[in-house]
Amino acid sequence: LAIAWMTAFVAKYLDGDPFNPEPLVFSVPGWTILTVDEAPRIDLFILAGVGLVIVSLGAVTLEGLASIRVLYPLRNRLPFALPPSAAGTEPMVVVVLPAHNEAETLPATLAGLAAQTRPPDRIVVAVDNCQDHTEAVARGLGAEVYVTVGNADRKAGALNQVLTRILPTLRRHDLVLVADADTVLNPHFLEGGVAEMTADPGIDAVGGLFYGDGGAGLLGQFQRNEYERYQLQIKQRRGRVFVLTGTASLFRAETLADVAEARGTLLPGRHGDIYDAAAITEDNELTLALKTLGCRMTSPSGCTVATEIMPSWRALWTQRKRWQRGALENLGSYGFTTATARYWGQQFGLAYGVIALTAAYVLLFIAALAADQWYWMPFWIAITMIYAIERTFTVARGGPAAMLVAAPLILEIAYTFFLQMVFISVLIDIARRRTARWGHIQRQGVVDES
Structure with a gap:
């Protein structure tokens, strides 16, 4: 890797024309990797900023709706x-x-x-x-x-x-x-x-x-x-x-x-x-x-x-299906109110996350198969590094083992996909009117008949 990096650096910056916008080219056995230093277009930044503002305003609005119940509590009607x-x-x-x-x-x-x-x-x-x-x-x-x-x-x-x-x-x-x-x-x-x-x-x-x-x-x-x-x-x-x-x-x-x-x-x-x-x-x-x-x-x-x-994994699948199924059924029982608005927002956000994350990684996989060269983009590498640092240090209190699992990202991304599959499975079960399972951890020497 060091030799490949030095070769690419010499080819780009020591070829007599260091200001030529040609990409860095890394050659490793079986691969040609190009570094593209172009940032996304400014209109994409603007679109992302507008989306962030809309989501933030939505979250603040939902929190405000929930506060109305505290200011005017229904429990005051009760003896x-x-x-x-x-x-x-x-x-x-x-x-x-x-x-x-x-x-x-x-x-x-x-x-x-x-x-x-x-x-x-x-x-x-x-x-x-x-x-x-x-x-x-x-x-x-x-x-x-x-x-x-x-x-x-x-x-x-x-x-x-x-x-x-x-x-x-x-x-x-x-x-x-x-x-x-x-x-x-x-x-x-x-x-x-x-x-x-x-x-x-x-x-x-x-x-x-x-x-x-x-x-x-x-x-x-x-x-x-x-x-x-x-x-x-x-x-x-x-x-x-x-x-x-x-x-x-x-x-x-x-x-x-x-x-x-x-x-x-x-x-x-x-x-x-x-x-x-x-x-x-x-x-x-x-x-x-x-x-x-x-x-x-x-x-x-x-x-x-x-x-x-x-x-x-089987016990976790059963537990999380019960949690997710219960959350959706409870919201269905209460309907959309000022008390439940934020929880409905969470569920719609989770549904969007399932679609967006799955689509993003499917497209990345297709692009990787279709391309004859591997492109490195420093801008997105920097964004990924920031995300990796955030994921690592938010579990710092859990000790070195927690940070080691979080740092590579790919491990927790796989875990996230597992949880998203739980969400999809719950939606299918609700649509097919399947009965929810409670699930218990089996203790040694106990036959659980519940």
Whole structure:
């Protein structure tokens, strides 16, 4: 390569006419590579700039529409469902852990709760249709246990059963943490979340910022990089959340009671339910419910949780299909409103990204096959380098392994194509009215019949 570069340099600049606009020509075995130093036409820059302005204005408009719900909340129409909290008293914190075959992961979750700098007042494990020893593990570690009865509505049904029994015992400003039984909280999660909601009584919910556990090789690193960038995005939005993650979110008791009261009238679902049993992504649906009612939500930087990553491509495919299918179905249930406008914009943006990225790489591939010479364009090389630097340093907190996976670009581009194939598959399933699959990670020694 060094010899090829020196040969090209001499041929262009030491041939007696250094100002001739001839391209640099690199000759390597089997290839002739030309460097074209022409930049794109100015009208393309103008078109790109106009497009950027239009997209930015659209994003600002959608954010503004969402803010209208907070200024004029629908929840003001609802009566108070819980008695008021006494002035100057600390809120009670109740943790609810829905658990389906989680005997293997539950001990780490409960240990994380025991290590909280602000310990919870109650921990309730909702044992749901388990074929393992989840109930015995929960009791042995000192948690309260509620065993669901006749639940056919999966996680949402389990949460509805236990929350309808817990909420009447609470006051308005008491707090309920709903977390997965395979999640380990940062030791300061509850302290930070309680402080945030105590300092600002207008905040109705605090969502956790999740990052992935270790392991699972390259696939695991893809997911960890994805979660790192999501955390950075939320921080840049000053804590404004897209979705209150089901891994761990803290709610005011009155907020959950308002959702139950609004179901069947202001919100989709069955009256009295907190989670919509028809939704396959209950956390996404509850986020839309809270935004529809005009609730305020945030994700403080200190409220982080470690959650389980998908160990195989098949498991990841199933998980992401459920997430994407649930998001689209939830938007269909709520329709286009000021609360959902931004989410509709995200889905249209994702659809455009699938078309644009696929078309771009198909055209590049066709051009490469059609050309008898390889053309290097310094302008686009510089743009690519800037993009590579951005992708690398946005995962810097993940360590050297995260940066090494991000730097070559091609690895994460392949992962992006995988996620886009998930989106296309979901659209096909919806068009063909196929039933969505939930999907669970298979634990050792457990036969999951759900």
